[in-house]
Amino acid sequence: MLRIETFAPARRCTAPSTSSLQRWIARQGLVGAVALVLSVTLAACGSERADDSGTPSSGRTAVAGADKLEACPAAPSKPPVSNGLPDVSLPCLGSGPDVRLADLRGPLVINVWAQWCGPCRDEAPYLAALAKSGKVSMLGIDYDDPRPELAVTFASEEGLAYPHVVDRDKAIQRALKVGGPPLTVFVDGDGAVAYVHRGVLTSQQQLDQLVKDKLGVSP
Known part of the structure; x- marks a missing residue:
């Protein structure tokens, strides 16, 4: 049967x-x-x-308004350097390709932030002003942030007119010893990390002085 x-x-x-x-x-x-x-x-x-x-x-879902952010530029591939940025690639919050951090060279200021971080909003005007000076390159890293749509709104409202990438999985945590945002990294012309400022930036004068002391650039 x-x-x-x-x-x-x-x-x-x-x-x-x-x-x-x-x-x-x-x-x-x-x-x-x-x-x-x-x-x-x-x-x-x-x-x-x-x-x-x-x-x-x-594939990756587009976030409303992300196309209005500064696009992430394509960078030529370079070998990682000693005491440099971690060799990880992060997707752009706006438009443009993923960014491999090890490819980046300075003078460069990288700010680690999140839309849920109150102190990040406090220091945002100083970063926006530095970006307007055009004296250094800048990159934002939206860190451990579950709400990309709010991150886009944050970057737009605060006038952070430079490229931003997304590190939702905390890929940079170990290499840069990230306890949480905000955190600001200063990268020299050779790609080495010259200094890491942990915590909120409290004034424009403080940020400008760090750029001058760590990168040799007067904003």
């Missing part, structure tokens, strides 16, 4: 009931019924191509 085994359907897929299957077998024959069951089940499963969160797997 032929034995038919039924298996529990995959999540969100609906298979015919046992009674319906038996009635169809009685009318149409075994072979046709099995083929129909398979085709219906596979069609139902194949129509839902989503990840566990229910979002179609179509």
Whole structure:
């Protein structure tokens, strides 16, 4: 006697009931019924191509307003340097390619921030003013931040007119000893980390003096 085994359907897929299957077998024959069951089940499963969160797997999702941020430029590949930035690549918060930190050279100021960080908002005007001076390159790292749409709003509202990348998984934590934002990194012309300021910047004078002392540049 032929034995038919039924298996529990995959999540969100609906298979015919046992009674319906038996009635169809009685009318149409075994072979046709099995083929129909398979085709219906596979069609139902194949129509839902989503990840566990229910979002179609179509790559990185664009954040509203991100295209208005400063684009991340493409940088030529360079070998990592001693005492340099970690060799990790981070996606751009705005438009543009991923940024490999080890490729970057100074004079460069990198600010680690997050939209949920109150002190980051306090120091933002000083960073915005430094960016306007055009004396050094600047990069922001949106760190450990689960709300990219709020990060885009933060960068726009605070006038942080320089590229920003996203480090949601804290990839830079160990190399730069990041306890949390804010944190500001000063990178010299050879790509070495000249200094790391941990904590909030309290004045424009403080930031300008750090740029002068650590990078040899007068804003």
